[in-house]
Amino acid sequence: MTDAIRPLIAGNWKMNGLKASIAEFDAMLNGAAEVTAKADLLVCPPATLVAAFAEKARGKAVALGAQDCHPKASGAHTGDIAAEMLVDAGATAIIVGHSERRADHGEGDLLVKQKAEAAWRAKVIAIVCIGETQAQRDAGQTLDILRGQLNGSLPDGSTAANLVVAYEPVWAIGTGLTPTAKDVEQIHGFIRELLTSRFKAEGARMRILYGGSVKPSNAAELMVVKNVNGALVGGASLKAADFLAIAKGCP
Numbered sequence: 001m002t003d004a005i006r007p008l009i010a011g012n013w014k015m016n017g018l019k020a021s022i023a024e025f026d027a028m029l030n031g032a033a034e035v036t037a038k039a040d041l042l043v044c045p046p047a048t049l050v051a052a053f054a055e056k057a058r059g060k061a062v063a064l065g066a067q068d069c070h071p072k073a074s075g076a077h078t079g080d081i082a083a084e085m086l087v088d089a090g091a092t093a094i095i096v097g098h099s100e101r102r103a104d105h106g107e108g109d110l111l112v113k114q115k116a117e118a119a120w121r122a123k124v125i126a127i128v129c130i131g132e133t134q135a136q137r138d139a140g141q142t143l144d145i146l147r148g149q150l151n152g153s154l155p156d157g158s159t160a161a162n163l164v165v166a167y168e169p170v171w172a173i174g175t176g177l178t179p180t181a182k183d184v185e186q187i188h189g190f191i192r193e194l195l196t197s198r199f200k201a202e203g204a205r206m207r208i209l210y211g212g213s214v215k216p217s218n219a220a221e222l223m224v225v226k227n228v229n230g231a232l233v234g235g236a237s238l239k240a241a242d243f244l245a246i247a248k249g250c251p
């Protein structure tokens with residue numbers, strides 16, 4: 001963990017959650033005060049729940065985020081949601097370029113970059129996800145893939161205040177597999193070098209989250225790795241106790 005950078009523990013609920021889930025979210029809110037010394041907390045529920053959760057979270061130590069947005073602010077795009085709408089509902093950050101969007105919806109780097117810019121247009125943080133697949137890893141292409149995704153997905157003008165990078169090896173998502181701490185250190189160090197080379201001092205201060213099977217049992221080990229500035233948590237963010245325990249794992 002880079003000392004000067006305050007960790008962010010972000011929960012991505014993916015396509016999970018109904019109105020009844022507000023009870024679990026309430027439990028998160030109730031426990032959040034205990035972990036605020038360690039990390040900032042962000043929960044990204046499905047878009048249908050952002051407004052209700054934001055209302056509950058008012059004045060509490062959990063911020064709300066969204067999982068995707070359309071690049072445009074409005075228009076004839078049936079089923080899509082603009083960044084402005086998500087912000088209107090209470091989002092303060094938007095995840096873009098998650099590997100599930102890249103795979104399920106064929107989203108490429110250019111679109112991801114436009115979505116990050118849409119988040120900025122709506123005056124919130126873009127959390128840009130990058131990560132290699134198992135096949136790319138096996139072929140020894142990990143660093144090339146990450147370099148390409150970073151170059152293509154991060155807009156010019158990225159700063160420590162408007163952008164967070166989430167490194168999520170696709171093969172580690174929802175599988176229970178994680179890279180070793182040594183591998184995470186190497187890859188986060190590589191990402192840091194690229195960020196610093198392109199964005200100078202801002203790149204040196206940008207948060208780089210690790211994501212992929214983060215759980216209470218491995219959080220402490222992963223969160224102390226150099227250049228790991230928090231986590232993007234999927235499955236374990238659905239349970240208040242697990243999500244808060246992961247935040248407690250921050251040094």
Ligand SMILES: O=C[C@H](O)COP(=O)(O)O
Nearest residue numbers: 012173174212213234235
């Ligand atoms: O956005 C979160 C990641 O895809 C990680 O998901 P996971 O914690 O369920 O492996």
